Amino acid sequence: MSETPYIGFSNETLDKLPSVKAGDRIECTQCGQEHALIPPDDWEKGDKESIILFYCCNGNSFLGAVNGKLTSQTFLILFRKKIMQTIRLHLDHFNFFCPVTGEHILGSDEFKVSPATEFVFSLNDSMFEHAESKYEKIWDDLQEKENQLFEDDSDEDFDCWEEFKKTIKDNSIIVFEITTSGMACGPVSSTVCIGINMNYIPEEQLSLSKG
Numbered sequence: 001m002s003e004t005p006y007i008g009f010s011n012e013t014l015d016k017l018p019s020v021k022a023g024d025r026i027e028c029t030q031c032g033q034e035h036a037l038i039p040p041d042d043w044e045k046g047d048k049e050s051i052i053l054f055y056c057c058n059g060n061s062f063l064g065a066v067n068g069k070l071t072s073q074t075f076l077i078l079f080r081k082k083i084m085q086t087i088r089l090h091l092d093h094f095n096f097f098c099p100v101t102g103e104h105i106l107g108s109d110e111f112k113v114s115p116a117t118e119f120v121f122s123l124n125d126s127m128f129e130h131a132e133s134k135y136e137k138i139w140d141d142l143q144e145k146e147n148q149l150f151e152d153d154s155d156e157d158f159d160c161w162e163e164f165k166k167t168i169k170d171n172s173i174i175v176f177e178i179t180t181s182g183m184a185c186g187p188v189s190s191t192v193c194i195g196i197n198m199n200y201i202p203e204e205q206l207s208l209s210k211g
């Protein structure tokens, strides 16, 4: 017969621990896999969060969080998915305004980046129209790898653009993959990928908040 363990947490202890919510994923130090934090089976969904959250590892449930706080940092590492997010759109127009600064990035004639724009990539031409130098380096390395795989006659599926996106571990960056279709000498479509740093703060505002 197993005994139910009693575990006590003072408010101070919990306050210092990382905040989590149901659905957050943790990296398990027991098995090395990711597990989701889940409320108990009998938890009835309402607008209140469950007091306790569990995670399942190898068929067993473990206590993961109490009162929205991760219970232990020694055996759990908080693993919020830090990846760039992609939004795919098919549009009948060719207008794009920066969601952070409001600047007109893509229009009928001119192409002008906003300061929150990390990169603009043409999927048709497989090249950057604009990119910060750190991205150019990543891209060059990936292209080298692609060339190497080609030379080696490798069967590995390797898509430079998809691989590039995986390298950006920042979930405040959103890439808008916008496909527009039209008629030229037959139907044509082009896809432009615009990476926006949603967490961009203009310098004026930075100095205001400091001052």
Ligand SMILES: [Zn+2]
Pocket (backbone or CB within 6 Å): 028, 029, 030, 031, 032, 033, 035, 056, 057, 058
């Ligand atoms: Zn595990």
